[in-house]
Amino acid sequence: MSDAAIKKATDHFAGLIQEQLDRIKTMKEQDDWTDYASLKPVTIGICWGDGIGKIISDHAQRVLEHMLKEEVAAGRVEFRAIEGLTIENRAKHNKAIPDDVLEEIKKCHVILKGPTTTPQDGDEWPNIESANVAMRRELDLFANVRPVKIPAEGINWCFFRENTEGAYVLGSRGVNVGDDLSVDFKVITEQGAERIIRMAFEYARKNGLKKVTAVTKSNVIKTTDGRFSRVAKRVAEEYKQYGIEQDEWYIDIMTAKLIDPERRSDFQVITLPNLYGDIITDEAAQLQGGVGTAGSANIGKKWAMFEAIHGSAPRMVKEGRDIYADPSSMIRAAAMLIRHIGFPERADQLDMALEVCGQFEKKLSITGRDNGATGEEFTRYLLDWVENSALENKWKECVGV
Ligand code: IPM
Numbered sequence: 001m002s003d004a005a006i007k008k009a010t011d012h013f014a015g016l017i018q019e020q021l022d023r024i025k026t027m028k029e030q031d032d033w034t035d036y037a038s039l040k041p042v043t044i045g046i047c048w049g050d051g052i053g054k055i056i057s058d059h060a061q062r063v064l065e066h067m068l069k070e071e072v073a074a075g076r077v078e079f080r081a082i083e084g085l086t087i088e089n090r091a092k093h094n095k096a097i098p099d100d101v102l103e104e105i106k107k108c109h110v111i112l113k114g115p116t117t118t119p120q121d122g123d124e125w126p127n128i129e130s131a132n133v134a135m136r137r138e139l140d141l142f143a144n145v146r147p148v149k150i151p152a153e154g155i156n157w158c159f160f161r162e163n164t165e166g167a168y169v170l171g172s173r174g175v176n177v178g179d180d181l182s183v184d185f186k187v188i189t190e191q192g193a194e195r196i197i198r199m200a201f202e203y204a205r206k207n208g209l210k211k212v213t214a215v216t217k218s219n220v221i222k223t224t225d226g227r228f229s230r231v232a233k234r235v236a237e238e239y240k241q242y243g244i245e246q247d248e249w250y251i252d253i254m255t256a257k258l259i260d261p262e263r264r265s266d267f268q269v270i271t272l273p274n275l276y277g278d279i280i281t282d283e284a285a286q287l288q289g290g291v292g293t294a295g296s297a298n299i300g301k302k303w304a305m306f307e308a309i310h311g312s313a314p315r316m317v318k319e320g321r322d323i324y325a326d327p328s329s330m331i332r333a334a335a336m337l338i339r340h341i342g343f344p345e346r347a348d349q350l351d352m353a354l355e356v357c358g359q360f361e362k363k364l365s366i367t368g369r370d371n372g373a374t375g376e377e378f379t380r381y382l383l384d385w386v387e388n389s390a391l392e393n394k395w396k397e398c399v400g401v
């Protein structure tokens with residue numbers, strides 16, 4: 001190994017450390033939260049994405065426009081189409097998010113984003129960074145909030161996945177040293193851990209929940225996960241007065257406990273570093289009916305972005321099955337968006353319709369194949385329930401409340 005190769009790697013590392021220290025400085029200086037009630041109009045940008053993203057975003061957009069039509073008419077909300085967040089355009093500019101697209105995104109207050117293709121070494125695209133990861137970083141969307149609800153089993157989980165640090169933040173910036181050595185970097189900062197953990201506790205407090213679970217591998221990954229674990233314990237002290245307890249599970253046993261019918265409904269609010277959150281929320285969504293049923297909010301102080309928890313499923317498009325893709329994930333995301341900008345009753349209505357159609361009545365079911373309903377048919381079925389005055393009673397009857 002040449003000294004020059006080692007020097008190059010350590011210089012790279014020094015640059016990364018400096019960037020992270022600068023980021024900490026920015027976090028410390030962060031402004032107040034956006035007050036949506038004071039905005040007239042709230043601007044919602046729609047980015048369609050790739051693969052099944054195009055079609056399921058269309059369905060979600062239709063539902064969103066339906067739910068907010070009075071607000072649009074009253075000038076309280078406006079929609080803006082943002083083209084260009086496609087893999088073709090990103091590959092052409094060799095950028096995770098082309099500059100002009102990012103500029104348009106930043107002009108909106110909130111974004112509904114379809115799944116985008118994340119290239120991998122060896123596929124047909126240049127190996128650019130994920131658009132998700134770039135958007136989360138560029139807009140500082142530090143909280144990835146992922147609810148999973150199975151009312152019939154008493155499951156009501158809300159995951160608070162850290163979204164701008166962990167194994168992801170430098171995921172495209174690792175180093176190869178010489179021919180044989182590859183090193184990636186994982187980052188946890190005191191401020192980054194605290195803001196997500198605090199948000200989880202605040203959610204518990206506001207919703208009368210009594211437990212926040214931190215998930216780490218702090219027994220092995222001692223420095224970064226060790227910090228996450230310490231911060232969770234420190235923040236927990238402040239919430240004891242509300243009767244909220246805090247516990248910690250390691251990621252491996254947590255993946256097992258989520259499929260333990262005896263234990264899993266004990267979990268309520270779960271907070272975890274980025275990669276663990278990525279993995280475990282897919283598992284949780286599968287229990288709810290598949291990743292196609294789960295939405296995700298990416299929240300920062302200034303902007304927020306709402307999306308499906310899954311990817312663009314190019315295989316479904318190649319096999320001509322995109323019309324059978326489940327739009328529920330994007331529609332859930334739309335419900336989260338509606339709630340976030342201040343219309344909780346509309347969001348409740350949409351959530352209830354999603355549960356009645358997707359988990360209980362199931363007059364149409366989506367299988368991802370031609371033996372199930374199309375996304376279009378399902379969306380019409382859902383909108384019929386949204387408009388049905390018996391919706392709330394039906395939902396209560398289904399959930400057993
Ligand atoms: C998610 C997705 C993304 C992630 C991918 C598409 C980069 O899996 O939102 O969970 O890993 O965060």
Ligand code: MG
Nearest residue numbers: 278279282309
């Ligand atoms: Mg994921």
